[in-house]
Amino acid sequence: MAVLVANALTKVYGGGDPGTQVRALDGINFSVDEGEFVAIMGPSGSGKTTLLNILAGLDQATGGSLEIDGQQVQQLSGDDMAMFRRQKLGFVFQDFNLLDTLTLVENVALPLTLEKRRGRQVRKQAEAVLQQLGLGQTMHRYPYEVSGGQQQRAAVARAIVHRPALVLADEPTGNLDSASSRALLDLFTELHEQAGATLLLVTHDPLAASYSDRIVFIKDGQVYSRLEREGSRQQFFQEILQTLSVLEGARS
């Protein structure tokens, strides 16, 4: 079953004057099935941020349609959109976005608290996810008292604690050293293979993308090519590098 279906998704910035308009997305088609781990890659200016903002409900497409977990997203607005985001989506960002005034467990409990669930139950659920992600010993510390890798693990816990239909990750390894990046990517693999989480990763990083099942490459707001992992991750990594070199070489 498809969790996400983007159909001819288009975004034109810049109002009525055709001379100043920018066509950031130009008819993007792709879908993500339940339990899949998909990456989006593309050079700078290709439209990745625009696409992510639309998928996250932070911006609206000017054309096409977007369905997430059976809901046509463009039919939602205001409070309904906010509620939809909170319930159906989980977010992992490059800079972790944890609140410094809350401990890790309080950060993870926050999305559930916003849902007005009962306090004790919320706390237990947050603790269970943190334990599962190896943060049992550190959950009562503040973000600035733990490493970047641990902060990002807590951010992943926060993204999955409410069991969203889809987790959106925006350059999640961008602020991590290579050992922490690999640990995070192994965690994504675990969530995907063992817990059946559906993940959409937007990244420049070929190593991060090589952990996914398949990649959608975009260029100039259009799908440029698609790549599916068939052999080992190392082989997939080499194929990604080749595709990127052609993609970059084909830049006008």
Ligand SMILES: Nc1ncnc2c1ncn2[C@@H]1O[C@H](COP(=O)(O)OP(=O)(O)OP(=O)(O)O)[C@@H](O)[C@H]1O
């Ligand atoms: N608010 C805006 N108004 C006008 N044009 C915009 C706006 N935001 C982005 N663009 C343009 O839309 C195109 C796609 O930009 P976008 O930021 O989505 O690309 P990107 O792939 O995320 O780039 P990067 O990897 O550098 O972050 C670019 O040509 C950009 O200049």
